[in-house]
Amino acid sequence: MAGMTAFGLGKRFGETDALRAVDLAIENGEFLALLGPSGCGKTTLLRLIAGFEVPDAGELHLGDAVVARAGWALPPEERNVGMVFQSYALWPHMSVADNIGFALKVRGLEAGECRRRIEDALQLVGLGGLAKRKPAELSGGQKQRVALARCLAMQPSVVLLDEPLANLDAHLREAMQIEFRRFHREIGATFVYVTHDQSEAMALADRVAVMDRGALQQIAAPRELYAEPATEMVARFVGRGMVLPVTVIGQEDGIVVAEAFGAQMRVRGQAAAGEERLLCVRPADLALDGTGMEARVTAAAFQGAATIVSAQIDQGEHVLRLECHGLPPEEGAAVRISVRDGWLLPAGRA
Ligand SMILES: Nc1ncnc2c1ncn2[C@@H]1O[C@H](COP(=O)(O)OP(=O)(O)OP(=O)(O)O)[C@@H](O)[C@H]1O
Ligand SMILES: [Mg+2]
Structure with a gap:
């Protein structure tokens, strides 16, 4: 398990300051929501935590270890961080079980352990009977669960979720929100959950970090964020x-x-x-x-x-x-x- 700390973290894409001097401390085992308008840098921050991007400024720690600093980043496979993408990113030609097991095999886990982890992950997300199906034979909500099961089977200490419910209808979204809280309680990992839906952020998270144009505006528990916004942007954006x-x-x-x-x-x-x-x-x-x-x-x-x-x-x-x-x-x-x-x-x- 690991918390995460960013010190003055910055990332530029050409002329765009996607992240500007972000200082952020996420507690071990916390459920943090990253909230903000489109283009404010949420995905960029997740990709930096996962190791898919190299920062231009600052430092990033996972637990006690430095995993990135200006111009250098530890590769994703050495971080024990799992990421679930909005697009699910499942392999269409593989069964549900193979989608979940692929990365486990690549990591060199022996066959029995792979089978156990696939089975546990499928049970956790409520897809016990669907191991042999192909992604095309699943609903949107079921695909999202497979993507999550694939992430959880790796037993990451930090789980990053990039708008995981954005493609689902309102009813299913609400049901899945309850499930996400349950997954978090059961596995005890640190969750960082990106959304631009403020009610989703408030319903799910222990604390909410609000971002605007690459900068962190406020990080607070949902009630405090609502009652005592720190900036005009947060005041207008929330509630x-x-x-x-x-x-x-x-x-x-x-x-x-x-x-x-x-x-x-x-x-x-x-x-x-x-x-x-x-x-x-x-x-x-x-x-x-x-x-x-x-x-x-x-x-x-x-x-x-x-x-x-x-x-x-x-x-x-x-x-x-x-x-x-x-x-x-x-x-x-x-x-x-x-x-x-x-x-x-x-x-x-x-
Ligand atoms: N690979 C890239 N090349 C150039 N610019 C990029 C790249 N990735 C992101 N950006 C820019 O950086 C800024 C932050 O993008 P990011 O994807 O982090 O926003 P976001 O908060 O996730 O937005 P959304 O809610 O729309 O997903 C945007 O202005 C975006 O255009
Ligand atoms: Mg994004």
């Missing part, structure tokens, strides 16, 4: 957050009193009187209760349990979304929006 400029009036008993667009609000965070700061609010934090900021309704979308009302603040360009559980106001109506909860983004981080 439909909105960001408002506010002026801090003062702080009392750990609660910050701030003002925005003519209204006062009590919010969470650390700040001194007079500071101009950014406040993260979510739809559920806002209320149409006749007090607060003056705004004009621009849209109302019925969604069953609530109506999502969009309203533009009269003195600014900001559009706020909030949940309305009663009869929603008409489009164009003048309303007042109060802030019931919010989080002041830490100062000095973009």
Whole structure:
């Protein structure tokens, strides 16, 4: 078993800084999700951990061993790291059992041990009866399980998963998410799971690392990430957050009193009187209760349990979304929006 630590890890492709000075420590046995928009460097980081890429800057440790530094990388087969690709990457002419066993044979394991590991891996992923099938005779979810079984049969200490559920429908994805948590508990390896689906990241992981344009923005437990985003990018990316400029009036008993667009609000965070700061609010934090900021309704979308009302603040360009559980106001109506909860983004981080 091994944790992983990156120190100032960097990777360039031509003009693109795919990874910029990433510092990241993953605990032994942890389930970490890597979350971020397309192109932010998630796959690049996984490929560096696996040994498929050589970094241009920094250092990478697996457990106590240095496995990569600028210009040098230990090859994948010497790392005991397994990777599951989004595309499954199964060999079409081989049976399920041969797909799983191929790498074991290459590694020189004797036939009995290979058979045992194939059988155990198939049981673990719930495919006991399908050893003789060809990949073409399997559903998408079953192929994904074979790809995972192939990885687990190698008994890696670190399992890297690159959007493993992206090709499955929503129902199967949910079922497989539960399975992934079970696999993690049963084998106890360190899991690094790439996704751009924030609810998947939050449901699965012990901690979530959010990336943007090659840089690590924040690494935190799901609840903390949601309640206390560290940057504006995280605030907007996670949980439909909105960001408002506010002026801090003062702080009392750990609660910050701030003002925005003519209204006062009590919010969470650390700040001194007079500071101009950014406040993260979510739809559920806002209320149409006749007090607060003056705004004009621009849209109302019925969604069953609530109506999502969009309203533009009269003195600014900001559009706020909030949940309305009663009869929603008409489009164009003048309303007042109060802030019931919010989080002041830490100062000095973009
Ligand atoms: N082999 C390569 N050659 C050139 N540029 C690359 C290469 N691999 C990745 N990049 C670039 O590096 C950046 C990061 O790519 P990466 O594949 O890591 O993103 P990602 O977060 O996995 O995105 P997605 O969610 O779309 O899979 C992108 O701008 C991408 O175009
Ligand atoms: Mg990717």
